[in-house]
Amino acid sequence: xxxxxxxxxxxxxxxxxxxxxxxxxxxxxxxxxxxxxxxxxxxxxxxxxxxxxxxxxxxxxxxxxxxxxxxxxxxxxxxxxxxxxxxxxxxxxxxxxxxxxxxxxxxxxxxxxxxxxxxxxxxxxxxxxxxxxxxxxxxxxxxx
Amino acid sequence: xxxxxxxxxxxxxxxxxxxxxxxxxxxxxxxxxxxxxxxxxxxxxxxxxxxxxxxxxxxxxxxxxxxxxxxxxxxxxxxxxxxxxxxxxxxxxxxxxxxxxxxxxxxxxxxxxxxxxxxxxxxxxxxxxxxxxxxxxxxxxxxxxxxxxxxxxxxxxxxxxxxxxxxxxxxxxxxxxxxxxxxxxxxxxxxxxxxxxxxxxxxxxxxxxxxxxxxxxxxxxxxxxxxxxxxxxxxxxxxxxxxxxxxxxxxxxxxxxx
Numbered sequence: 001x002x003x004x005x006x007x008x009x010x011x012x013x014x015x016x017x018x019x020x021x022x023x024x025x026x027x028x029x030x031x032x033x034x035x036x037x038x039x040x041x042x043x044x045x046x047x048x049x050x051x052x053x054x055x056x057x058x059x060x061x062x063x064x065x066x067x068x069x070x071x072x073x074x075x076x077x078x079x080x081x082x083x084x085x086x087x088x089x090x091x092x093x094x095x096x097x098x099x100x101x102x103x104x105x106x107x108x109x110x111x112x113x114x115x116x117x118x119x120x121x122x123x124x125x126x127x128x129x130x131x132x133x134x135x136x137x138x139x140x141x142x143x144x
Numbered sequence: 145x146x147x148x149x150x151x152x153x154x155x156x157x158x159x160x161x162x163x164x165x166x167x168x169x170x171x172x173x174x175x176x177x178x179x180x181x182x183x184x185x186x187x188x189x190x191x192x193x194x195x196x197x198x199x200x201x202x203x204x205x206x207x208x209x210x211x212x213x214x215x216x217x218x219x220x221x222x223x224x225x226x227x228x229x230x231x232x233x234x235x236x237x238x239x240x241x242x243x244x245x246x247x248x249x250x251x252x253x254x255x256x257x258x259x260x261x262x263x264x265x266x267x268x269x270x271x272x273x274x275x276x277x278x279x280x281x282x283x284x285x286x287x288x289x290x291x292x293x294x295x296x297x298x299x300x301x302x303x304x305x306x307x308x309x310x311x312x313x314x315x316x317x318x319x320x321x322x323x324x325x326x327x328x329x330x331x332x333x334x335x336x337x338x339x340x341x342x343x344x345x346x347x348x349x350x351x352x353x354x355x356x357x358x359x360x361x362x363x364x365x366x367x368x369x370x371x372x373x374x375x376x377x378x379x380x381x382x383x384x385x386x387x388x389x390x391x392x393x394x395x396x397x398x399x400x401x402x
Contacts (some may be wrong), residue, residue, distance in 0.1 A: 009394040040383055042391020049387040049394070063368045066285040067182040084181040087281055089315040091364055094346070094355040097374045099382030108320075 014048035018122035178275030278318035
């Protein structure tokens with residue numbers, strides 16, 4: 001897929017629309033799930049950073065999973081967690097250096113961003129376009 | 145691709161795929177206690193029984209555990225035939241006689257109309273149904289710390305020689321996936337005790353929250369090539385750290401623009 005998810009902290013107002021969109025999009029049987037994206041205070045005035053999975057190339061979560069529940073989706077490039085296979089050993093929660101695999105204490109499932117299978121809901125709901133899901137522009141060779 | 149009929153609906157399946165996988169994919173609810181997608185099926189609980197038949201069988205049918213029966217072309221499956229429900233309730237009846245105190249078994253039995261067992265209840269029994277989900281998960285994860293010990297009435301899940309298992313790292317996968325929540329563990333004061341073995345939990349260097357045991361982190365860093373300092377902070381503090389780093393970069397950018 002020639003699309004990418006872009007986070008622009010300078011545009012984020014910390015309104016948490018993305019959290020709501022994420023929670024409701026990943027709801028199971030009408031029960032809201034834990035959000036996979038968290039706007040966190042960046043440490044400066046009026047600066048919020050929406051923290052979500054960076055979908056690392058050499059992902060520690062995939063390496064840490066002993067039952068191969070975490071796999072990269074070849075279409076979206078996102079690391080997806082198969083809840084059917086997951087045995088809740090918490091290895092990925094501990095191994096992720098960015099803390100983006102989180103245990104949902106309500107449902108006792110580990111949650112992580114899967115880019116909503118190729119159409120992130122948070123990007124749709126972000127009012128200031130701090131979260132963008134956009135086409136990658138092809139590099140054009142300058143001529144002349 | 146082959147075609148099988150489940151409850152009157154023709155569905156596609158891969159050749160050799162287990163029937164239970166196909167049935168679950170069709171969102172049909174079948175009770176199971178010993179099934180987990182991460183491990184090989186074992187057919188221990190017998191609750192996933194289904195009725196199968198084929199046009200060439202002249203009206204005969206068979207009752208098989210769907211978790212262990214590979215899909216074949218032209219198979220006709222009935223997941224909730226009267227005879228199947230009867231089989232399931234008699235299996236649950238026996239489970240209820242063996243484990244009368246288990247809330248999970250009682251609830252499942254009540255769903256199939258078995259409120260009280262017709263057999264004699266085992267008085268001093270435990271809640272282990274010997275499904276082997278814990279041992280299979282432990283084997284799949286590569287620790288092989290616990291196994292089935294003994295046979296007949298004396299069969300139980302235990303570490304070798306009933307001593308603290310050297311191979312156990314305290315990942316708690318056995319306890320968390322036990323269908324009857326039988327496996328006990330104790331987590332307090334930054335420590336964990338399971339299978340009579342004591343573990344030390346890694347406390348977050350910033351907030352003190354604990355996620356996994358030190359042994360499990362050491363296993364992952366040695367065998368899975370993950371730097372050990374990844375395990376030193378909890379997930380919430382890692383997120384804060386990432387926000388701080390990104391915030392500093394965004395702030396430089398903002399100052400450069402103004």
